[in-house]
Amino acid sequence: MNTREPAEAGRTEERVLAKIIVVTSGKGGVGKTTSSAAIGTGLALRGFKTAIIDFDVGLRNLDLIMGCERRVVYDFVNVINKEATLNQALIKDKRTPNLFILPASQTRDKDALSQEGVQAVLNELSRDFDYIVCDSPAGIEKGAQMALYYADIAVVVTNPEVSSVRDSDRILGILQSKTRRVEAGEEPVQEHLLLTRYNPARVQAGEMLSVQDVEDILAIPLIGVIPESEAVLKASNQGMPVILDQETEAGQAYSDAVARLLGEVVEHRFLEVQKKGFFKRLLGGK
Amino acid sequence: MSIFDYFRSKTKNSSASVAKERLQIIVAHERGQRQQPDYLPQMQQEILDVIRKYVAIDQDSVNIQLENNDHCSILELNVTLPDR
Numbered sequence: 001m002n003t004r005e006p007a008e009a010g011r012t013e014e015r016v017l018a019k020i021i022v023v024t025s026g027k028g029g030v031g032k033t034t035s036s037a038a039i040g041t042g043l044a045l046r047g048f049k050t051a052i053i054d055f056d057v058g059l060r061n062l063d064l065i066m067g068c069e070r071r072v073v074y075d076f077v078n079v080i081n082k083e084a085t086l087n088q089a090l091i092k093d094k095r096t097p098n099l100f101i102l103p104a105s106q107t108r109d110k111d112a113l114s115q116e117g118v119q120a121v122l123n124e125l126s127r128d129f130d131y132i133v134c135d136s137p138a139g140i141e142k143g144a145q146m147a148l149y150y151a152d153i154a155v156v157v158t159n160p161e162v163s164s165v166r167d168s169d170r171i172l173g174i175l176q177s178k179t180r181r182v183e184a185g186e187e188p189v190q191e192h193l194l195l196t197r198y199n200p201a202r203v204q205a206g207e208m209l210s211v212q213d214v215e216d217i218l219a220i221p222l223i224g225v226i227p228e229s230e231a232v233l234k235a236s237n238q239g240m241p242v243i244l245d246q247e248t249e250a251g252q253a254y255s256d257a258v259a260r261l262l263g264e265v266v267e268h269r270f271l272e273v274q275k276k277g278f279f280k281r282l283l284g285g286k
Numbered sequence: 287m288s289i290f291d292y293f294r295s296k297t298k299n300s301s302a303s304v305a306k307e308r309l310q311i312i313v314a315h316e317r318g319q320r321q322q323p324d325y326l327p328q329m330q331q332e333i334l335d336v337i338r339k340y341v342a343i344d345q346d347s348v349n350i351q352l353e354n355n356d357h358c359s360i361l362e363l364n365v366t367l368p369d370r
Contacts, residue, residue, distance in 0.1 A: 162305050169313045173320045206300025213306045217313055 017126040018051075021133045021261075022151035022189075024175075026167030028138030030159045031196040034232055035254075036135035037065045038243040039155065042258030044099035045243075048130035051090065053102040053121075055147035056137035057112055060104035066093065067239025068101055077105035080117030086124050095244065100129075110143035122150050140174060150180050153190045153261070155223060159197045160209040165217055168193075172218065192223035194257060199228045200273045211271060224257025226250050227270040322352055333363065341367055 023036040033056075040052035054062035057077060063069040068091045074084035079102070086102075093099035102121075105112060125132050136147035148154060154175050158168040175189050182188060195214055202208035211225055226232075231248035235241065243254040249270050256266045330350045337343055349364040 162309055165309050166312060166316075169316065173317070177320075203302070206302050209302050209305055209309075213302065217306065217309050 018129040018132045019153060020122060020126075020151050021131060021153045021155060022136055022148040023133060023155045023157060023194075024136040024144060024148050024171050025138065025157040025164070026140060026144075026171040027159075027164045030157050030164050031226070031232075032138070032157050033061050033065050033135055034236065034242065035155065035157050035194055035196065035226075036062060036133050037241040038251075038254040039258055039261070040131070040133040041093075041096050041099060041241040042243050042255055043131045043133070043261075044093070044096045046258065046262065047098065049098045049100075049128065050131040050133065051100045051102060051125050051129050052133040052135060053125075054104035054135050055113070055143055056135065057104045057143060058106065058109050059137065060106050062101060062135050063091075063103045064239060065236055066101050066241060067095075068093065068103075069239070072103045075103045075105040076121070077108050077112045079121055080112065080114060086121065095240070110137070110141065110146075113143060113146045115146070115149070118146050119150065140170060144171075145174065145178060148175060148179060148189070151175075151189050152181070153192065155192050155194050155261075156218070156220065157194045157196055158214060158218070160195060160199075160203070160211075160214055162209075165209065165214055168218055172220065191220040192261070193218055193220050194224050194226070195222065196226040197228040198225050198270075200271060204273055211268075222268070223260050224253055225268055225271060226253045226257070318351075321354070326350060326352060337365060343368060 021039065023032050023039065025032050033054075036052055040050050044050040052062060052066070053076060054060050055076075056062070060075075063072050071091050074089035076089065078084040079086050079089045090100040090102055093101060122132060134147045134151065137143040148171075156168050156171060156175075158164050172191060175191060176182065179189050180186075193215065195211055198211070199208055203210045211222065215222055227249050229242075229248060229250035231245055231250045232242050235245055235251075242248065242250050243258070245251040246255065253270055256269065259266045330348060333350070334343070334345065334348045337348065343365070347366045347368075349362075349366075351362045351364075353360045353362065
């Protein structure tokens with residue numbers, strides 16, 4: 001997919017500009033912010049200098065998921081309006097080196113995101129970073145369109161559920177028509193499906209769309225399947241990206257997704273119902 | 287209920303397969319609409335107006351569809367005239 005070297009190796013005169021990844025879905029509540037936090041952290045763990053930008057102006061939440069809500073001083077809109085510099089607004093993650101968060105403004109609305117302003121911020125970040133992860137707001141209005149406009153890669157977060165799949169298809173339509181790449185006549189945005197809140201037991205019982213069903217309908221390559229997991233809520237309670245909890249299936253599944261995003265071939269896990277071992281059952285493990 | 291019914295119920299009548307069928311239909315329909323040129327709704331309105339000069343028909347009586355094949359596009363126009 002792409003053969004990038006981690007940050008240190010990239011610091012040469014001719015280093016490529018950052019890759020811009022948008023995490024989008026159309027529908028709300030499917031796990032965009034959780035996935036943005038996990039993917040951004042995963043890329044940083046691999047040594048890539050990564051920034052995660054919250055595009056959800058007015059309803060910011062990335063800061064809470066990343067556990068840096070009390071360190072927000074300036075935000076994305078402040079930078080766009082030149083009330084603060086990018087360096088002032090970027091929050092350096094305390095757990096993961098190479099990782100920075102640009103929070104959204106909580107007091108403004110989506111109209112505060114001007115096309116030129118967003119472009120200027122992304123250009124400035126591009127010079128210094130390897131990856132920029134754009135956490136899109138729900139919907140298909142201005143905020144969502146702005147988040148995906150400059151993308152090179154799109155991660156379409158989908159739940160195995162009718163309204164989410166339909167909305168994802170709608171977002172795919174926008175990715176194929178309203179992006180800088182399309183307008184400039186360049187290669188289209190690379191689209192990837194990230195299926196979240198997957199419950200193999202319910203799929204087996206015929207109560208939930210299977211990975212194959214969703215792939216058949218959306219017809220884009222699958223980058224990962226995140227099993228429905230208690231670990232996700234637990235991680236967000238603590239303000240810690242779930243990918244850091246490598247004991248959990250969700251954390252491991254996100255690591256696999258990041259590996260695939262980097263072009264590695266990794267077999268999908270957690271698609272089948274897990275059989276509980278005798279000892280686990282005895283000890284009441286999950 | 288035989289063992290075969292048991293298997294069939296999982297593949298045919300499960301709520302997931304109903305969901306898949308419904309999604310395939312609606313997604314195909316919406317993709318078709320996305321690919322339509324912008325002028326289609328207005329053209330439909332104007333055709334409707336012309337026909338209305340001669341016959342009293344309502345909004346839903348005209349159905350326009352544009353199908354794209356590899357070599358050509360086919361504009362299909364379907365007008366339902368009222369009973370005399």
